Structures are given as C-alpha cells and as structure tokens.
Amino acid sequence: MKTICLLGATGSIGTSTLDIIERHPEKYQLHSVSGHKNWQKMHEIIQRFQPKVVVMSDEQSALTLKEAMNDSTVEVLTGEDALIQIAKDPIADTVVAAIVGSAGLQSSYAAVCAGKRVLLANKESLVISGQLFMSAVKKYGATLLPVDSEHNAIFQSLPFDYQQGKSGQGVKKILLTASGGPFLKFSQQQLENVTPEQAVAHPNWSMGQKISVDSASLMNKGLELIEACWLFDLKVEDVQVVVHPQSIIHSMVSYADGSVIAQMGNPDMRTPIAYGLSYPERIESGVEPLDFFQINQLTFDQADESRFECLALAKQAFAQGGIMPAILNAANEEAVDAFLNNNIAFLDIAKVVKQTMSNIKNDEVVSIDQLMQVDVLARTEAINIIKGM
Ligand SMILES: NC(=O)C1=CN([C@@H]2O[C@H](COP(=O)(O)OP(=O)(O)OC[C@H]3O[C@@H](n4cnc5c(N)ncnc54)[C@H](OP(=O)(O)O)[C@@H]3O)[C@@H](O)[C@H]2O)C=CC1
Ligand SMILES: CC(=O)[C@@H](O)[C@H](O)COP(=O)(O)O
Numbered sequence: 001m002k003t004i005c006l007l008g009a010t011g012s013i014g015t016s017t018l019d020i021i022e023r024h025p026e027k028y029q030l031h032s033v034s035g036h037k038n039w040q041k042m043h044e045i046i047q048r049f050q051p052k053v054v055v056m057s058d059e060q061s062a063l064t065l066k067e068a069m070n071d072s073t074v075e076v077l078t079g080e081d082a083l084i085q086i087a088k089d090p091i092a093d094t095v096v097a098a099i100v101g102s103a104g105l106q107s108s109y110a111a112v113c114a115g116k117r118v119l120l121a122n123k124e125s126l127v128i129s130g131q132l133f134m135s136a137v138k139k140y141g142a143t144l145l146p147v148d149s150e151h152n153a154i155f156q157s158l159p160f161d162y163q164q165g166k167s168g169q170g171v172k173k174i175l176l177t178a179s180g181g182p183f184l185k186f187s188q189q190q191l192e193n194v195t196p197e198q199a200v201a202h203p204n205w206s207m208g209q210k211i212s213v214d215s216a217s218l219m220n221k222g223l224e225l226i227e228a229c230w231l232f233d234l235k236v237e238d239v240q241v242v243v244h245p246q247s248i249i250h251s252m253v254s255y256a257d258g259s260v261i262a263q264m265g266n267p268d269m270r271t272p273i274a275y276g277l278s279y280p281e282r283i284e285s286g287v288e289p290l291d292f293f294q295i296n297q298l299t300f301d302q303a304d305e306s307r308f309e310c311l312a313l314a315k316q317a318f319a320q321g322g323i324m325p326a327i328l329n330a331a332n333e334e335a336v337d338a339f340l341n342n343n344i345a346f347l348d349i350a351k352v353v354k355q356t357m358s359n360i361k362n363d364e365v366v367s368i369d370q371l372m373q374v375d376v377l378a379r380t381e382a383i384n385i386i387k388g389m
C-alpha cells in the first residue's frame with residue numbers, strides 16, 4: 001500500500017490522480033491533499049477520500065472550508081509552511097506535485113529533500129531551479145518520476161539504466177512532440193486578435209488555464225525543453241521539438257543504431273499518472289487503448305519560432321543560465337494572468353517576457369530562497385511592463 005500526499009488536488013492533474021487512486025483502493029491511500037482557493041471542490045474530495053490532513057494555501061478559503069465541514073477528524077491547515085509540512089511528512093511515501101507555477105516549487109523541493117517518490121507535474125520547479133533540484137534528488141535519494149506527458153513518454157522510451165541515472169546507452173536525440181496548440185495554423189495577423197477563450201481551448205488535452213495558454217504560445221514547449229534537459233541530463237542541441245498536432249505520440253527517443261522508440265496513447269493524463277504511481281509495474285488507468293483504425297494520420301512538422309517567440313525566449317533563458325529561467329517563468333506567469341484577465345493581447349505575452357528578461361541582470365543561483373526572491377522581483381518588473389502597455 002502506498003500512502004499519498006497530493007499537492008494541487010483541486011486542479012486538473014489532481015482530479016486525474018484522484019481518479020486513479022479511487023480505481024485502486026487496495027494499492028493507494030490518500031493521506032494529505034492541498035488546494036488553494038477552490039474550497040468547494042476540496043469539500044467534495046474530503047467526503048470522497050477522507051484524507052487526514054488538508055491544506056488550503058489561501059487563508060480565507062481554509063477558514064471557509066472549516067466552516068463548511070462538520071467532520072472534526074480532518075485537520076485543515078493553511079500557508080506555505082503547511083504545504084512543506086505535508087510534502088515532507090514521513091507518513092506519506094509518495095508525493096504528487098501538481099500545484100501550478102512557481103507556487104509549487106518549495107513543496108516539491110521539500111518532497112525531494114525528504115527522499116520521497118515524487119511524481120512531478122509541476123514543470124516550473126525544474127525550470128526555475130533545475131540544478132539545485134536535480135542535485136537534491138541525488139543527494140537525498142529521491143525517486144523522481146516525470147508526469148508531464150512528454151517527459152513520461154521519454155522516460156518510458158529510455159533504457160532502464162538511463163532511467164536510473166546512467167546517461168549514454170546509445171541515446172542520440174530526444175524528439176519532444178508539440179501539438180502546436182489551438183493557433184498552430186494562425187497567421188501573425190490572426191494571432192493579434194485571439195481571445196483567452198480561444199487560447200484555453202486546447203485541441204487535444206483538457207488542462208488548467210495557465211498551461212493551456214502556455215501550449216497556445218508554445219511557452220509550454222520551451223518550459224518542457226528546459227525540463228527535459230534537467231531531467232535527462234541533456235543539452236538543448238540533444239532535444240528536437242517536433243510538431244505533431246494529433247498528440248498520439250507523446251515523445252520519442254532516437255538511438256545510435258537508427259531505432260526510434262516512441263510512447264503512444266490517447267491524450268489522457270491518467271496514463272502517465274498511473275505509470276508514475278505504479279512504476280515499475282503497470283495498472284489499469286481507465287484510458288481506452290488506441291484504436292489504430294480510427295486514427296486517420298500522424299503528421300510531423302518543424303516549430304515556427306518566428307510566430308511563436310516564447311519557444312525561442314525559453315531557449316535563450318536556458319542558454320543564459322543562472323537565474324534567467326526563473327525570470328522567464330515569473331514574467332510568463334504574470335503575462336498569462338494579464339492575458340486571461342483581458343489586460344494584454346496574446347502577442348504581448350512574449351513582449352512582457354522578453355522585456356523582463358532584458359531589464360533584470362542575470363546572476364548565479366545560490367539557493368531556493370534566493371530563487372523565490374527572484375520570482376517576486378521578476379513579477380514586479382513584469383507587472384510594471386504590463387501597466388505601461
Ligand atoms: N493539466 C495537465 O494536463 C498537465 C499539467 N501539467 C503541470 O501540472 C501543474 C498543474 O497543472 P493543472 O492541474 O493543469 O493546473 P490547474 O490550474 O488545473 O490546478 C492547479 C492547482 O494548483 C493550486 N494552486 C493554484 N495557485 C496556487 C498557489 N498560489 N498556491 C498553492 N496552490 C495553488 C490550485 O488550487 P485551487 O484550484 O484550489 O485554487 C490547483 O489545485 C502545472 O505545473 C502544469 O504545467 C503538466 C502536464 C499536463
Ligand atoms: C498533457 C501535457 O503534457 C501538456 O503539457 C501537453 O503537452 C500540452 O500540449 P502541447 O504543449 O504540446 O500543446
């Protein structure tokens with residue numbers, strides 16, 4: 001029996017994880033959960049799963065939840081310290097890190113430092129703090145299992161020794177697939193007028209708002225490229241983005257002998273989550289197997305970085321190193337939020353990120369605390385840029 005701490009239980013990944021846990025009550029027990037503001041959904045989760053500890057990181061939502069509950073056996077906590085507390089609590093052996101954005105960094109890092117089995121959905125953790133994060137995985141003997149569909153696919157397509165941290169093994173290139181998002185075929189002129197509603201309507205995946213906008217701008221692919229480099233000890237040149245609009249192949253590994261191994265499946269996050277929960281075994285996930293006679297075609301193309309500048313900006317930030325990826329990430333989070341609130345246009349997202357990156361001087365990474373300060377600084381800068389637009 002595995003005992004689970006689920007960070008970001010009220011979100012899209014959280015919901016898919018709960019579905020898997022519910023399918024296998026003999027294998028998984030939910031010990032602790034976190035949400036931020038959605039106390040109604042958390043109330044339902046408590047009734048369904050009866051976790052022992054609940055964190056609502058937003059204080060007012062924690063109070064409202066407490067008032068709505070009459071079950072005193074559940075402990076309701078609030079704040080960042082409480083998130084870290086459940087992430088490193090020895091009772092849970094497995095932590096699913098599914099908070100969105102830099103808000104998820106400290107708790108996922110705490111889980112790694114506690115030597116947990118960590119199912120990482122929060123790609124921003126690796127973008128911001130890749131070096132520190134991966135060093136901590138080694139130092140504290142954590143088991144890091146990527147949940148992001150592409151990285152999970154790469155992990156599944158790598159040889160066992162590579163999965164255990166021994167790079168080489170005849171691996172030549174990683175082919176990171178990208179759907180291209182809802183605006184794949186849009187001209188530059190059409191991109192000027194797209195709305196938040198259009199941006200969050202991903203053609204293949206049902207996801208939270210922030211990652212959906214990132215997919216539409218291709219920032220998601222930029223973040224994933226950085227994520228892949230840290231996870232699999234690669235250089236940017238080792239990773240090729242391949243636009244594959246059907247999202248059937250979730251990524252591939254190309255080998256020295258000419259073999260290319262791909263992981264395929266219907267686009268449903270329950271597959272990588274089930275894989276992470278049961279690794280190295282496999283369990284039922286509720287996802288229908290692919291029906292090859294229903295698939296019309298699988299197509300592939302290059303990514304267009306002139307129309308989707310965010311991908312190029314992410315590559316630049318990673319090449320510059322230091323705190324620059326943290327600056328990129330923070331600026332992007334603010335810009336996406338402003339776009340979703342109709343305060344800036346879609347194409348302004350890249351402008352805000354680019355300007356923030358050039359306004360803040362790069363520096364060496366020292367600690368997670370320093371990176372959290374950089375996050376605040378870059379957000380302040382990005383907000384000023386947004387106000388001036
Ligand atoms: N959805 C997907 O298919 C995929 C997601 N990912 C990654 O997984 C992560 C989660 O994505 P997704 O589930 O789509 O996102 P959602 O927006 O659906 O859910 C986000 C979760 O984080 C919580 N949260 C939001 N803000 C804060 C905060 N400031 N402090 C603490 N918790 C907070 C939310 O709480 P509440 O709702 O209660 O306010 C919710 O539980 C992201 O990093 C994303 O990039 C990766 C691959 C695929
Ligand atoms: C499901 C998942 O992992 C998302 O990150 C997905 O990859 C988004 O798709 P694109 O960014 O390729 O549009």
Ligand SMILES: [Mn+2]
Binds near residue numbers: 148149150151224
């Ligand atoms: Mn992905």
